[in-house]
Amino acid sequence: MEKLNKVFRTAQLAAIDKYTIEHEPVSSLDLMERAAGIWTDRFLKIFTEVAGVVVIAGNGNNGGDGYAIARLLNRRGVPVRVFRIAGTQDRSPDCEANYRRWLTRGKVEELKQADDLVLQKGEIVIDAIFGSGLNRPVTGLAARIIKQMNASVNRVVAVDIPSGLAGEDNTWNDPETIVCAEYTFTFQFPKLAFMLAENEKYVGRWEVLDIGLHPEIIARQPTDWFYTTEDTVKAILPPSPVFAHKGTNGKGLLIAGSYGMMGAAVLGAKAAVRSGIGLLYCHIPGKGIEVIQTTVPEAIPDPDESAERFSAVCKLRDYDAIAVGPAIGQGPETVGGLEKLLRTWRGTTILDADALNIIAEHRELLDLLHEGCILTPHMKEFERLAGKSVNDFERLNKLSIFANQYRVHIVLKGAHSVIATPDRRLFFNMSGNPGMAKGGAGDVLTGVLLALAANKLNLLDLLRIGVFAHGLAGDCVAEKEGRRGCCAGMIAERMGEAWKRLEK
Ligand SMILES: NC(=O)C1=CN([C@@H]2O[C@H](COP(=O)(O)OP(=O)(O)OC[C@H]3O[C@@H](n4cnc5c(N)ncnc54)[C@H](OP(=O)(O)O)[C@@H]3O)[C@@H](O)[C@H]2O)[C@H](O)CC1
Numbered sequence: 233m234e235k236l237n238k239v240f241r242t243a244q245l246a247a248i249d250k251y252t253i254e255h256e257p258v259s260s261l262d263l264m265e266r267a268a269g270i271w272t273d274r275f276l277k278i279f280t281e282v283a284g285v286v287v288i289a290g291n292g293n294n295g296g297d298g299y300a301i302a303r304l305l306n307r308r309g310v311p312v313r314v315f316r317i318a319g320t321q322d323r324s325p326d327c328e329a330n331y332r333r334w335l336t337r338g339k340v341e342e343l344k345q346a347d348d349l350v351l352q353k354g355e356i357v358i359d360a361i362f363g364s365g366l367n368r369p370v371t372g373l374a375a376r377i378i379k380q381m382n383a384s385v386n387r388v389v390a391v392d393i394p395s396g397l398a399g400e401d402n403t404w405n406d407p408e409t410i411v412c413a414e415y416t417f418t419f420q421f422p423k424l425a426f427m428l429a430e431n432e433k434y435v436g437r438w439e440v441l442d443i444g445l446h447p448e449i450i451a452r453q454p455t456d457w458f459y460t461t462e463d464t465v466k467a468i469l470p471p472s473p474v475f476a477h478k479g480t481n482g483k484g485l486l487i488a489g490s491y492g493m494m495g496a497a498v499l500g501a502k503a504a505v506r507s508g509i510g511l512l513y514c515h516i517p518g519k520g521i522e523v524i525q526t527t528v529p530e531a532i533p534d535p536d537e538s539a540e541r542f543s544a545v546c547k548l549r550d551y552d553a554i555a556v557g558p559a560i561g562q563g564p565e566t567v568g569g570l571e572k573l574l575r576t577w578r579g580t581t582i583l584d585a586d587a588l589n590i591i592a593e594h595r596e597l598l599d600l601l602h603e604g605c606i607l608t609p610h611m612k613e614f615e616r617l618a619g620k621s622v623n624d625f626e627r628l629n630k631l632s633i634f635a636n637q638y639r640v641h642i643v644l645k646g647a648h649s650v651i652a653t654p655d656r657r658l659f660f661n662m663s664g665n666p667g668m669a670k671g672g673a674g675d676v677l678t679g680v681l682l683a684l685a686a687n688k689l690n691l692l693d694l695l696r697i698g699v700f701a702h703g704l705a706g707d708c709v710a711e712k713e714g715r716r717g718c719c720a721g722m723i724a725e726r727m728g729e730a731w732k733r734l735e736k
């Protein structure tokens with residue numbers, strides 16, 4: 233059964249805690265103890281040589297976690313120093329309880345000014361000032377202390393969320409007063425802010441720790457944000473049919489390439505034939521036949537009447553899906569060809585690269601989009617379609633509005649590629665690595681998606697599967713060759729390895 237990996241708004245977390253406390257049942261103090269224990273175990277697994285830690289604790293429950301973590305680390309033999317920020321308000325009840333428990337083992341030093349935070353070489357700072365309860369930008373002494381932490385060379389590890397970072401929208405925030413952590417161990421759910429590239433400098437590497445919040449409330453709480461992991465894909469990937477023949481595995485058409493730009497067609501075709509398509513037709517400019525035949529012999533060339541570019545698909549066979557766009561250019565004949573295709577073909581249509589650039593320039597074509605359309609822009613292509621955004625969070629909003637307005641599915645490609653559905657849900661992808669940020673990687677994705685669409689998977693499933701598998705293939709390349717050496721051709725080559733890992 234598919235496990236829905238949900239991302240909740242931080243405002244929903246208190247209700248999830250409350251339900252767990254009442255229905256498990258468990259006291260809130262014991263829940264905090266459990267969370268701190270799991271956090272401490274994971275911290276010591278990742279940070280194996282810890283000379284000492286400095287916990288900076290706030291007054292809310294994030295601070296409570298901090299005091300509990302201090303005690304648990306101290307019990308495991310780690311030298312611990314604990315600081316609190318002078319002049320702040322009363323501690324929450326669970327924070328107070330853990331503050332007192334800590335005082336039985338050590339002292340709490342007060343930071344009256346930022347300079348009081350003097351860190352020893354090798355000490356790791358554990359940031360437990362603010363967690364998911366942050367509701368305004370950090371100011372005053374706490375802000376100065378955060379700046380001091382960020383200026384130090386010591387490693388910083390955040391409890392739940394870097395202090396000062398809001399879980400979702402940071403448009404109103406002061407970037408100078410957010411902790412820049414090297415690692416964040418977060419409780420139960422990733423926060424939406426972790427998915428946005430602009431917050432990477434604060435969150436660092438992050439991991440979700442399962443602290444056993446109640447499954448009933450997790451299932452019941454509504455959200456329109458989800459994330460896709462290997463488990464998700466394994467659960468939704470249909471098994472290969474035992475009695476398959478090339479007809480049952482679907483027939484797809486890839487419209488790609490122009491004279492001198494045939495690489496995109498080759499990459500897309502290679503990826504498609506390695507992703508389970510039964511029959512792949514490649515619509516390429518007349519002069520491109522030899523290129524395709526020599527590089528992807530599995531593909532059937534469907535040459536355009538034009539020797540140099542895409543102008544029209546003369547014969548629409550009984551395709552199950554069509555992908556159009558990689559390196560087709562934006563000349564007038566090609567614009568005409570795309571328009572005709574959108575008017576005559578209403579099946580699953582993957583629109584990428586130049587197809588999107590053409591639509592952005594010829595906005596009347598937007599009206600030809602239909603529910604079978606999948607748009608796969610990278611950030612710049614999306615901006616051409618929907619306008620500039622002040623930050624990643626605003627772009628995410630624009631993405632979901634655009635998908636809803638035109639009733640299409642969109643994959644916004646990036647570090648955590650995100651799928652937007654017509655009903656305004658967002659699905660963040662968890663595979664892939666920075667080594668994939670290379671020319672041609674998008675063409676490979678188009679080929680993968682075409683193969684899955686030809687297999688007649690529903691659009692949301694095929695996108696979650698395809699985007700994840702593409703990222704996984706990139707991870708397979710990076711594991712063997714390193715990130716620097718990763719290139720699009722290698723990702724296409726390794727699709728088979730990714731599929732093997734995902735198939736049951
Ligand atoms: N289920 C879980 O994930 C668990 C999480 N735990 C931990 O609990 C925190 C959330 O704790 P909470 O007490 O709700 O919030 P904080 O610790 O983040 O903040 C405390 C208070 O600070 C005030 N606040 C907010 N913003 C600012 C600011 N910019 N400057 C100063 N003060 C600020 C605010 O109070 P106000 O009355 O002043 O508005 C906050 O209430 C979570 O992150 C986890 O670490 C549990 O330990 C286990 C279960």
Ligand SMILES: [K+]
Pocket residue numbers: 294359360361362363390391392393394395
């Ligand atoms: K924190």
